[in-house]
Amino acid sequence: MIQGIGHIGIFVRDLEASLEGLCNLLGIPRPPIKDNTDWRMKVALVEAGGLQLELVEDYSQETWVAESVRERGDHIHHFCLLSDDLEADLAALGRRGVRAKMPSPVKGLRGKRIIFLESETVGGVSVELSEP
């Protein structure tokens, strides 16, 4: 079952600078930055009033994440829905016409299995489905 929103995904050019700005805005200490050397991306989770903001910097400059940042600058990219059973939820969503962007879930930056949905099948918005 889908259990609500897990985080908002924000793609940025410079993770250090964005973290500093957002934590200053929220009046909270800066969280640690994790460097995912496989993906060549840095990620940090900011707790903002019960919601997590997931900030991602793609320093590989090679994936669609970096491409998206080159096009739009820093931007809120997606929201993430939590699913306690990805396969069952994808099958149920598929019966309602929702499609995934990838053939099957992959291990995401936070170490959870995730999958992105096809925007056109969910109202035009970027949505991720993730294990809790």
Add this chain to the structure above:
Amino acid sequence: MIQGIGHIGIFVRDLEASLEGLCNLLGIPRPPIKDNTDWRMKVALVEAGGLQLELVEDYSQETWVAESVRERGDHIHHFCLLSDDLEADLAALGRRGVRAKMPSPVKGLRGKRIIFLESETVGGVSVELSEP
């Protein structure tokens, strides 16, 4: 004081179509659409696991909202922080280097006083401050 995140703002080309897609994804009934004839924008609030998604269609085609949609298509534009005292919070944020985009708060689409913050002063992201 800032009391957490109130909603995520999503700007879309076709509110009916986006609502249908998102409500189908979430398995919830479609909420009512409010037509703000002053602003010439339609707005709907989708409840998604404790968080509100505010969908906005600017049918005036004349404001920066429509401009943003022409540039990016449907997209998540901002998150909104709730403030129980806009003037006091803006003053406190100002002392930390956060600036507003507008000279003073305006009445937003939901009838609340709101103000947008200058992205460059909050880590590059679009952030709205709103009365609860």
